Amino acid sequence: MPASRPARRGVAVDATSADTKTRILDAAESLFMEHGFEATSLRSLTTAAGVNLAAVHYHFGSKEELFQAVLTRRLDPMNQERIDLLAKLEREAGGRAPSCEKILSAMLIPALRLARDEKRGGKNFLRLVGRAYADPAPFIRHFLSEQYAEMIARYKEAFLRALPHLTRQELTWRLHFVMGALSYTLAGTDALKLFAQMTHTEREDDELLLQRLAPFLVAGLKAPPLDHSRKLELVSGA
Amino acid sequence: MPASRPARRGVAVDATSADTKTRILDAAESLFMEHGFEATSLRSLTTAAGVNLAAVHYHFGSKEELFQAVLTRRLDPMNQERIDLLAKLEREAGGRAPSCEKILSAMLIPALRLARDEKRGGKNFLRLVGRAYADPAPFIRHFLSEQYAEMIARYKEAFLRALPHLTRQELTWRLHFVMGALSYTLAGTDALKLFAQMTHTEREDDELLLQRLAPFLVAGLKAPPLDHSRKLELVSGA
């Protein structure tokens, strides 16, 4: 399929096209966030970006590849920053394991920075990621798995040393819960008004949000593992 | 639009149609879960259900109304069961507030029961709900808000009494995190393989999943609220 595409080989790789590519990526980021992948048409997207319809296929090859490009542009640096922060943390701690709080902070801070940086998509992009996490399309799920695999693996090892009372399997589940609360929180915010008395006026910014999320997640991670006596108590409540 | 539709008035409301309606609902539940709302076509849906294409509009009016019917069929009884369980809990506790663990159990148990009951859609349906939570379509978000409003409001009051150290605003956020971890966990499971060493062979069933989730969430709910000295520690990690 991309065989017939010019595939920008030769001298100036993308000098004049950079503007068009960026405009497409920006419009796609906004529209994919607002309407989802399937419900966003390339026609509305290219109209919003002020470019020709065919430009998407010329620069990205297909709608799916465009979506992956939208995610990669921000996600790749963010996850790399997470990895670097963790490495710095472990370097500073010498041979000892960094605390659970610090590890979690290293995980949340790059997301917080991205949320505050309007030039890098800001909150819109993080909501898009949250939505992508729940998208059933196989190509999205495979792409996200590959994007996050290394970062998650490193943090799992770090948490394993900081939380010795947890088995590897228990920690795997808890990291699942952490990512769930994180992505859901980032995706939801203003759109889903499940909870009525949310202060409309005093617009909670994302920094405060993550600082509320951190104590919640740290406490969850440190919680004692599954206890069979409590398990019975849970079910008997029915 | 539904003016021209026969709208099954008269004697036998839906006797012979029950079978067709159920077949459509079952196929829709499965396909909406697998491919999402937008990516599921009525043609593939009616083919899978073994009914005529026009049957969807005859029995439900539109694709959107069908989606709402799919959710209502299971969600309405589940949330009612949650409300009843909480009421029973508060009755048994007399004037005192039930414990945080018991309140959370009352919230999780109906979901667990639904997940185990294959005749009521089982895990497939809960995954569909998890996906619907992240869907940007306005009609889905509005529908879910209305479906959950009363249940959430009642549980918020109960948690507020069980967790007196939390302000109403803090609790609102923490319930947001709880719903996030819950819906994400229910939606993800087998599809998103972010975490490599997840035991493939020893298939974790949903009961064990919720029993791992409960201690995590209880600890998060009980955690001390936002502390400004810790807040500084969080940001300084950068």
Add this chain to the structure above:
DNA sequence: GTAGAATTCAAACGACCGTTTGAATTCCGG
């Protein structure tokens, strides 16, 4: 200034979408 690559553009392709229609069929009380 001119060749040649890179990019933009208008137009169309075939496919599939949700929905509607009106006739054919099934159901059921009298």
Add this chain to the structure above:
DNA sequence: CCGGAATTCAAACGGTCGTTTGAATTCTAC
């Protein structure tokens, strides 16, 4: 068994979709 309501059915409607094409245009190096 028959008449009217309920349901099913095949066919088509108008639209929109992602993608492709080939010519027009812009850019860049010589």
